[in-house]
Amino acid sequence: MSDLPRLSNTERLIIELLMDHQELFGLRLVELSDGRLKRGTVYVTLGRMQEKGYLESRQEPLPPGGIGLPRRLYRPTGLAMRILAAWKAAEQIYITGGNPQEA
Amino acid sequence: MALTSRALAFASRWFDDATVRHTLEPLIADWQREWHTAPPSRRAWTSVRGAAAFACAVVVLSPRILLTPTPRAIGSRVMTRIALFCLIVGGLLSIPILRSPDTRWVDTPLPVTLLLLALPVGIVMAFPFAMVIAVDAIRRSDAAANVERATVVKLAIAATLFMVLMQGVIAPFANQRWRELSTPPGWTTPPPSFGESSTWALLTHPERHTAMVPRNYTRAGEIRRQLMSRMVMSIVPALFVWLRWTALSHRRRFWPPPAGLMTVLVAVMFFGTAVLGFRLEYLFLLSPGTGAWLPVAVALLFGVAQQCVEPRRLDQANPAKT
Numbered sequence: 359m360s361d362l363p364r365l366s367n368t369e370r371l372i373i374e375l376l377m378d379h380q381e382l383f384g385l386r387l388v389e390l391s392d393g394r395l396k397r398g399t400v401y402v403t404l405g406r407m408q409e410k411g412y413l414e415s416r417q418e419p420l421p422p423g424g425i426g427l428p429r430r431l432y433r434p435t436g437l438a439m440r441i442l443a444a445w446k447a448a449e450q451i452y453i454t455g456g457n458p459q460e461a
Numbered sequence: 462m463a464l465t466s467r468a469l470a471f472a473s474r475w476f477d478d479a480t481v482r483h484t485l486e487p488l489i490a491d492w493q494r495e496w497h498t499a500p501p502s503r504r505a506w507t508s509v510r511g512a513a514a515f516a517c518a519v520v521v522l523s524p525r526i527l528l529t530p531t532p533r534a535i536g537s538r539v540m541t542r543i544a545l546f547c548l549i550v551g552g553l554l555s556i557p558i559l560r561s562p563d564t565r566w567v568d569t570p571l572p573v574t575l576l577l578l579a580l581p582v583g584i585v586m587a588f589p590f591a592m593v594i595a596v597d598a599i600r601r602s603d604a605a606a607n608v609e610r611a612t613v614v615k616l617a618i619a620a621t622l623f624m625v626l627m628q629g630v631i632a633p634f635a636n637q638r639w640r641e642l643s644t645p646p647g648w649t650t651p652p653p654s655f656g657e658s659s660t661w662a663l664l665t666h667p668e669r670h671t672a673m674v675p676r677n678y679t680r681a682g683e684i685r686r687q688l689m690s691r692m693v694m695s696i697v698p699a700l701f702v703w704l705r706w707t708a709l710s711h712r713r714r715f716w717p718p719p720a721g722l723m724t725v726l727v728a729v730m731f732f733g734t735a736v737l738g739f740r741l742e743y744l745f746l747l748s749p750g751t752g753a754w755l756p757v758a759v760a761l762l763f764g765v766a767q768q769c770v771e772p773r774r775l776d777q778a779n780p781a782k783t
Binding site: 383385397398399401404405408415425427428429 | 465469479480483484485486487488489490491493494495497510513514515516517518521522
């Protein structure tokens with residue numbers, strides 16, 4: 359049996375926000391996090407999560423007349439959602455002492 | 462928006478494609494969009510916030526620069542050039558030491574004097590000047606711009622550490638060992654003088670904080686001078702790496718000169734300003750060792766002046782390299 363992949367608090371927050379909103383770009387994640395995500399580090403975390411296979415991304419088409427780089431929109435992968443669900447279940451078992459009836 | 466274009470160019474020069482694409486491009490894209498959608502009165506603030514976020518991301522990602530693997534061919538070329546330069550120039554600088562009356566008077570075998578006295582001193586003197594040809598070996602490779610820069614940063618760090626170790630531990634220990642071996646039987650071995658003391662011994666020396674009198678020899682002044690000199694010699698390899706890199710990035714018609722000529726120019730500049738610094742220290746009653754910093758100040762000014770010159774992009778195929 360393989361170990362359950364680790365999920366940091368920041369990674370967990372990002373996955374939860376993305377699950378709530380389907381697809382978001384980095385700056386919007388920062389705005390929605392109520393200060394828990396920092397603009398200087400969120401992109402590093404997003405990049406790392408992509409490397410781990412927790413997120414997938416696509417470039418947003420530029421609006422008509424838009425200039426500059428296209429923004430990158432992120433969404434969680436099935437793997438990220440499964441890991442988050444597993445951690446939530448593990449937390450529940452830890453809180454209830456292994457008795458799901460107490461939940 | 463010029464600022465974001467410069468940020469993107471900076472990112473491409475220092476980081477690998479994957480990091481740029483997955484981490485820094487999204488940051489810059491969001492920054493650009495925020496700037497374009499912001500009212501004119503908020504644009505300056507948006508620029509500051511975006512720049513701060515970019516700087517923060519670069520700092521967080523900076524270990525990746527050091528972890529960028531150096532191609533084996535570049536590594537061995539750099540090591541070979543440095544080793545050859547140090548052996549040849551260090552060997553030449555050893556000759557006056559070997560021929561000086563002090564060393565000829567004692568009865569120590571020549572190989573012992575060479576290994577324990579002359580070569581350590583010669584290598585300490587020669588090593589910083591090997592950086593010019595080492596940078597050329599990196600710059601003339603076919604590696605990607607970020608790989609070259611990572612290699613240069615690692616070279617600067619390794620060279621500084623080498624000088625700290627060589628001057629602070631190895632050379633003083635070897636020199637003192639030579640003095641012990643050169644002491645005739647029955648004579649007392651002289652205790653290490655400041656030149657034969659490790660940097661740690663100098664830093665913790667009980668007389669380090671005693672009074673200093675300008676223009677007069679004091680033991681505290683001599684310790685300070687020795688420490689300043691070692692500090693300067695530890696910094697100069699990194700400084701020369703930066704100078705040569707900057708020179709190669711800002712090519713003009715007759716600039717930069719070939720590595721050999723540049724090495725000579727750098728050596729003349731360094732020793733000339735070192736002597737001048739010593740004279741100024743004496744003339745203006747500055748605290749001992751202050752004059753040793755003049756070569757560093759001049760080299761810094763020179764490097765900044767080079768950067769102010771508009772670069773002529775010779776490598777049109779890969780502007781990131783310039």
